[in-house]
Amino acid sequence: xxxxxxxxxxxxxxxxxxxxxxxxxxxxxxxxxxxxxxxxxxxxxxxxxxxxxxxxxxxxxxxxxxxxxxxxxxxxxxxxxxxxxxxxxxxxxxxxxxxxxxxxxxxxxxxxxxxxxxxxxxxxxxxxxxxxxxxxxxxxxxxxxxxxxxxxxxxxxxxxxxxxxxxxxxxxxxxxxxxxxxxxxxxxxxxxxxxxxxxxxxxxxxxxxxxxxxxxxxxxxxxxxxxxxxxxxxxxxxxxxxxxxxxxxxxxxxxxxxxxxxxxxxxxxxxxxxxxxxxxxxxxxxxxxxxxxxxxxxxxxxxxxxxxxxxxxxxxxxxxxxxxxxxxxxxxxxxxxxxxxxxxxxxxxxxxxxxxxxxxxxxxxxxxxxxxxxxxxxxxxxxxxxxxxxxxxxxxxxxxxxxxxxxxxxxxxxxxxxxxxxxxxxxxxxxxxxxxxxxxxxxxxxxxxxxxxxxxxxxxxxxxxxxxxxxxxxxxxxxxxxxxxxxxxxxxxxxxxxxxxxxxxxxxxxxxxxxxxxxxxxxxxxxxxxxxxxxxxxxxxxxxxxxxxxxxxxxxxx
DNA sequence: CACTGAATAT
DNA sequence: TATATTCAGT
Numbered sequence: 001x002x003x004x005x006x007x008x009x010x011x012x013x014x015x016x017x018x019x020x021x022x023x024x025x026x027x028x029x030x031x032x033x034x035x036x037x038x039x040x041x042x043x044x045x046x047x048x049x050x051x052x053x054x055x056x057x058x059x060x061x062x063x064x065x066x067x068x069x070x071x072x073x074x075x076x077x078x079x080x081x082x083x084x085x086x087x088x089x090x091x092x093x094x095x096x097x098x099x100x101x102x103x104x105x106x107x108x109x110x111x112x113x114x115x116x117x118x119x120x121x122x123x124x125x126x127x128x129x130x131x132x133x134x135x136x137x138x139x140x141x142x143x144x145x146x147x148x149x150x151x152x153x154x155x156x157x158x159x160x161x162x163x164x165x166x167x168x169x170x171x172x173x174x175x176x177x178x179x180x181x182x183x184x185x186x187x188x189x190x191x192x193x194x195x196x197x198x199x200x201x202x203x204x205x206x207x208x209x210x211x212x213x214x215x216x217x218x219x220x221x222x223x224x225x226x227x228x229x230x231x232x233x234x235x236x237x238x239x240x241x242x243x244x245x246x247x248x249x250x251x252x253x254x255x256x257x258x259x260x261x262x263x264x265x266x267x268x269x270x271x272x273x274x275x276x277x278x279x280x281x282x283x284x285x286x287x288x289x290x291x292x293x294x295x296x297x298x299x300x301x302x303x304x305x306x307x308x309x310x311x312x313x314x315x316x317x318x319x320x321x322x323x324x325x326x327x328x329x330x331x332x333x334x335x336x337x338x339x340x341x342x343x344x345x346x347x348x349x350x351x352x353x354x355x356x357x358x359x360x361x362x363x364x365x366x367x368x369x370x371x372x373x374x375x376x377x378x379x380x381x382x383x384x385x386x387x388x389x390x391x392x393x394x395x396x397x398x399x400x401x402x403x404x405x406x407x408x409x410x411x412x413x414x415x416x417x418x419x420x421x422x423x424x425x426x427x428x429x430x431x432x433x434x435x436x437x438x439x440x441x442x443x444x445x446x447x448x449x450x451x452x453x454x455x456x457x458x459x460x461x462x463x464x465x466x467x468x469x470x471x472x473x474x475x476x477x478x479x480x481x482x483x484x485x486x487x488x489x490x491x492x493x494x495x496x497x498x499x500x501x502x503x504x505x506x507x508x509x510x511x512x513x514x515x516x517x518x519x520x521x522x523x524x525x526x527x528x529x530x531x532x533x534x535x536x537x538x539x540x541x542x543x544x545x546x547x548x549x550x551x552x553x554x555x556x557x558x
Numbered sequence: 559c560a561c562t563g564a565a566t567a568t
Numbered sequence: 569t570a571t572a573t574t575c576a577g578t
């Protein structure tokens with residue numbers, strides 16, 4: 001298996017958001033540390049006396065991942081108390097005092113580390129390592145729930161290393177040991193957890209083992225995923241991890257310089273379109289030695305002696321928000337009915353992306369647009385659970401932009417309805433019938449897709465322009481064509497309000513057309529199939545005098 | 559043959 | 569689940 005971005009996802013983001021309890025009687029020192037930590041994207045809660053801190057951890061033991069506790073000559077009894085009370089919380093003692101016995105006592109009582117003030121940035125930055133350490137060493141029932149995701153994340157990564165290193169027996173052996181050690185003994189790595197973790201815990205042993213060029217692309221795309229939105233600090237943290245993974249950098253703290261290469265490479269690949277970044281999906285010059293035997297590349301696939309650079313299994317494309325945004329943009333530019341993989345591919349201009357990749361993604365995209373994933377089949381849809389949804393109208397089908405509008409940001413949709421508009425743009429979510437009791441349409445932003453942090457609500461591209469009106473506000477009464485179609489309108493399932501009644505005619509028109517174009521779908525409540533005459537009459541009212549020949553074609557299904 | 563879109567596999 | 573791969577149809 002290759003390094004997937006997902007596998008690394010949890011890891012590289014990991015330090016970010018880690019919750020730190022900071023107990024420091026010296027408020028200015030506390031503030032300084034808090035500031036630093038927050039710059040490093042830790043979440044810090046400061047306490048100035050141990051009682052507050054104690055009550056905090058006793059009432060909500062899962063609140064924090066790690067604690068930093070100051071020891072002074074005057075308060076160390078209290079802090080020792082904290083230390084004992086916070087056995088499950090990786091705790092780092094900090095102090096101005098240089099008393100060996102105090103240090104020893106702290107450590108003996110379970111502190112992970114004893115640091116002298118002033119704290120270096122590096123020490124602070126790496127406190128997450130204690131969390132990981134604890135996550136792997138804390139056993140049994142004492143294992144804090146808050147650490148589980150972290151452990152899972154790391155386990156996932158280690159597992160991945162295992163699979164990636166088939167070509168290195170030594171490495172694999174080490175990893176097996178490491179993996180089998182997950183649950184308890186880490187002598188091999190750390191000696192014993194009675195002793196303080198060094199400031200650079202041995203987790204790096206595991207990381208160092210990852211040495212597979214295969215990861216590079218994926219890592220880049222992972223990087224790319226985050227770069228758009230995150231500040232430099234967090235980037236440096238994550239690339240720190242990545243670098244140590246890829247290059248075997250052992251000193252995590254020092255790895256910021258090498259980072260620049262990766263970042264630069266990525267920046268270079270960013271095109272001029274203004275997109276935040278660009279994926280470098282390279283599908284031709286690397287090998288995946290661990291390619292599966294089942295694949296056609298079968299027998300000589302493994303460590304093929306003949307092939308220096310064999311055609312390796314393609315990397316999974318990670319459809320990052322950015323990549324997806326390009327995709328959606330391309331689809332929108334093309335218009336739904338022109339959005340075929342090859343053209344999307346052209347418009348996306350993403351190197352290495354294949355038509356197949358796009359086709360696959362397009363398939364999924366369409367599936368969701370057709371809300372093929374029926375969830376909430378109960379009646380709960382009528383009263384939106386999502387407060388946003390209420391104000392969100394899927395208003396109109398995604399239409400092609402005229403060429404001048406091909407900018408790289410999502411344009412307000414000024415739909416262009418070609419004569420074949422309603423046919424050309426089935427926009428199934430918009431026009432599809434909804435059986436009674438069935439969720440009429442789910443705005444894309446609440447699709448049950450994996451939601452990327454920072455993924456914009458319109459990332460899935462559909463309603464790019466929130467309608468200027470709510471159903472109860474001044475709704476233009478004479479919108480031509482189908483623009484007024486509002487499949488989400490409650491009028492399908494809920495009593496018509498007086499205002500909504502104004503829409504009724506339009507809705508009926510819409511319904512009629514829908515019925516014509518999709519005869520296989522059930523009619524909405526209370527409606528009978530229209531007669532051909534009435535349909536034609538309605539159409540002519542809309543200025544459509546002739547019914548396109550394909551209007552009844554089953555080709556509409558596609 | 560090259561492509562699409564759906565089905566199926568991983 | 570997300571993406572890749574396969575497959576049938578054009």
